[in-house]
Amino acid sequence: xxxxxxxxxxxxxxxxxxxxxxxxxxxxxxxxxxxxxxxxxxxxxxxxxxxxxxxxxxxxxxxxxxxxxxxxxxxxxxxxxxxxxxxxxxxxxxxxxxxxxxxxxxxxxxxxxxxxxxxxxxxxxxxxxxxxxxxxxxxxxxxxxxxxxxxxxxxxxxxxxxxxxxxxxxxxxxxxxxxx
Numbered sequence: 726x727x728x729x730x731x732x733x734x735x736x737x738x739x740x741x742x743x744x745x746x747x748x749x750x751x752x753x754x755x756x757x758x759x760x761x762x763x764x765x766x767x768x769x770x771x772x773x774x775x776x777x778x779x780x781x782x783x784x785x786x787x788x789x790x791x792x793x794x795x796x797x798x799x800x801x802x803x804x805x806x807x808x809x810x811x812x813x814x815x816x817x818x819x820x821x822x823x824x825x826x827x828x829x830x831x832x833x834x835x836x837x838x839x840x841x842x843x844x845x846x847x848x849x850x851x852x853x854x855x856x857x858x859x860x861x862x863x864x865x866x867x868x869x870x871x872x873x874x875x876x877x878x879x880x881x882x883x884x885x886x887x888x889x890x891x892x893x894x895x896x897x898x899x900x901x902x903x904x905x
Contacts, residue, residue, distance in 0.1 A: 729771060729780055733882060735889045737764065737785040743879055743892055744792055752781045761786050765888045782888050794875055799838060807871045808843035814862045815848050823849045827868065828856060838870035 734752040736745045747755075755761040765783035772778075797803055804824060811818045813825075825844035828834030831854065842864065844852070852860040879893045 729769075732780065732782075733886070734781050735765075735783045735879070735882075735886070735892060736761070737783065737892060738792070739786055739789040741785060741892065743876055744786070744790055746879070746882070749780055752784050753778060755784060755786070756781065760788070782886065783892060792875070794873055795878075796873070797871055799836070799841070803871070804838075804841055805843050807838075808866075808868075811843060811865070812845040812848050813842035813865050813868070814844055814852065814857070816865055817845055819845055821846065825849050825852060827864065829854045832856070839868050842868050 730748065730750040730753070732749045733746050734749050735743060736747055736752070736755075738744045752761070756763060761784040763779055763781050763783075764785050766779045766781060769780050770777050771780055801824060805822055809818070810820055810822065812822065822843045823846055825842050825848075826834045826836070827840050827842060830836065834840050848862070852862055857864055876893055879889065882889060
């Protein structure tokens, strides 16, 4: 039963806008306290000694929560996804990538979105501690921070949670790989 309470649940704001993801345990507490309503039951039921409880997949809060726009964290996975798991020097698509600082850090390059790209191991070794022009290599695209999208945290769950798709804007485009 405890594993069922650890499932992810989509939390919608009062206006049905995706707000957050919580565990089923927290969602059930919000439902029992009258702070939310069950929108989708995609997980089945839990039986207690006195009642049967629907395990929620999507809940909606009865009150409006103001959500600040969150900036994307600069992580390896986010950089690889921005670059679509493609080496930015040779154009080879692979899951075996490294991060490369376009302007090497020891030459004053920063650890920022516009200075980091995905590179295959051979291209990263070939470039070494030089700039692309010094190494005689060319970038396929200029690195930049991904566009702000308040829904990006939900996209990674869409393949396994089809019942969420109707609540996440542009989920169909993400599933087709049309944008990051």
